[in-house]
Amino acid sequence: MIIKFWGVRGSIPTPNTTEHIKDKIRNILKELSLTSISSPLKIEEYLNNQSVINTGVVGGNTSCVELRVDSKLFIFDMGSGIKRLGNYLVKKEQNKNGLEIHIFLSHTHWDHIMGFPFFTPAFFSNNKIFIYSPHPNLKERLEVQQDFRFFPVSLNHMSAKKEFIQLEHNSEIWIGNVRIKNLSLYHPGGSFGYRVEHNDKIFVYATDSEYKDLSKDSIKHNLEFFKDADLLVFDAQYTFEEAVHKEDWGHSSALVGIDFSIQAGIKKLALFHHEPDRDDYEIYDILKKSLDYKKINYPNSKLEVFLATEGLEIEL
Numbered sequence: 001m002i003i004k005f006w007g008v009r010g011s012i013p014t015p016n017t018t019e020h021i022k023d024k025i026r027n028i029l030k031e032l033s034l035t036s037i038s039s040p041l042k043i044e045e046y047l048n049n050q051s052v053i054n055t056g057v058v059g060g061n062t063s064c065v066e067l068r069v070d071s072k073l074f075i076f077d078m079g080s081g082i083k084r085l086g087n088y089l090v091k092k093e094q095n096k097n098g099l100e101i102h103i104f105l106s107h108t109h110w111d112h113i114m115g116f117p118f119f120t121p122a123f124f125s126n127n128k129i130f131i132y133s134p135h136p137n138l139k140e141r142l143e144v145q146q147d148f149r150f151f152p153v154s155l156n157h158m159s160a161k162k163e164f165i166q167l168e169h170n171s172e173i174w175i176g177n178v179r180i181k182n183l184s185l186y187h188p189g190g191s192f193g194y195r196v197e198h199n200d201k202i203f204v205y206a207t208d209s210e211y212k213d214l215s216k217d218s219i220k221h222n223l224e225f226f227k228d229a230d231l232l233v234f235d236a237q238y239t240f241e242e243a244v245h246k247e248d249w250g251h252s253s254a255l256v257g258i259d260f261s262i263q264a265g266i267k268k269l270a271l272f273h274h275e276p277d278r279d280d281y282e283i284y285d286i287l288k289k290s291l292d293y294k295k296i297n298y299p300n301s302k303l304e305v306f307l308a309t310e311g312l313e314i315e316l
């Protein structure tokens with residue numbers, strides 16, 4: 001399985017500002033010595049040794065995760081991140097036989113569907129796009145998004161063959177040799193997590209979810225769903241304190257993600273759906289505090305915790 005993050009931000013696309021870029025440059029300049037940039041080769045070396053926090057971005061596009069498994073292409077959510085994925089597919093993989101694309105939607109809040117009108121593979125008539133979710137009326141929901149009052153091109157004008165498949169709640173389907181289960185998550189209007197299994201690898205995508213009651217009985221079904229995943233993509237929009245104050249806003253925190261991961265035997269935990277009001281330094285600070293929490297509470301754990309950042313690729 002290969003996973004690539006194309007959109008990691010929650011709620012609304014969040015481009016870096018001039019101030020953010022200046023902060024990064026300021027931090028680089030503080031550490032800089034003239035010998036470290038005395039030749040183009042040295043500059044390259046210096047930049048490669050810098051932390052992503054200074055020389056990269058966490059990413060401002062909303063939820064979109066690509067998964068390649070069993071020579072198939074799966075996409076989880078079509079937030080603004082799907083635009084660049086679409087451009088990549090058209091440039092590198094479009095052919096006369098057409099592409100087969102399987103898109104799974106957690107739910108249809110804007111930040112999870114807003115990229116679809118810009119998804120260029122949907123404009124090729126030889127492509128087949130399957131869109132799955134347990135939510136009903138998927139086609140109608142996307143038609144409304146592209147109603148002429150809101151967008152100039154209707155869903156109908158996107159000429160790829162589109163099929164909308166409503167999954168049963170908490171059911172499983174097979175696509176070739178890949179098994180995909182869904183689980184209902186607690187979120188305003190409902191959201192769904194997906195567990196993908198192929199051979200001995202397990203990937204779980206569980207975003208836009210709040211865990212109000214952390215008692216054993218209430219989280220039992222979540223733990224079963226997450227169990228032994230090689231990678232869990234988890235809604236970590238809030239700090240633990242915010243999550244307590246923002247009850248019923250439908251999101252969770254990194255610390256809850258760590259507790260779940262330990263109990264479910266997860267190998268890698270990707271913190272996802274970052275809060276749009278935080279800059280990269282604040283998001284990295286959440287990671288730092290999460291790692292401290294893990295070290296203190298689970299000193300022997302081998303769980304890897306990291307930030308989902310735009311462009312990050314992981315092979316399981």
Ligand SMILES: [Zn+2]
Binds near residue numbers: 109112
């Ligand atoms: Zn969201």
Ligand SMILES: [Zn+2]
Binds near residue numbers: 107
């Ligand atoms: Zn949502």
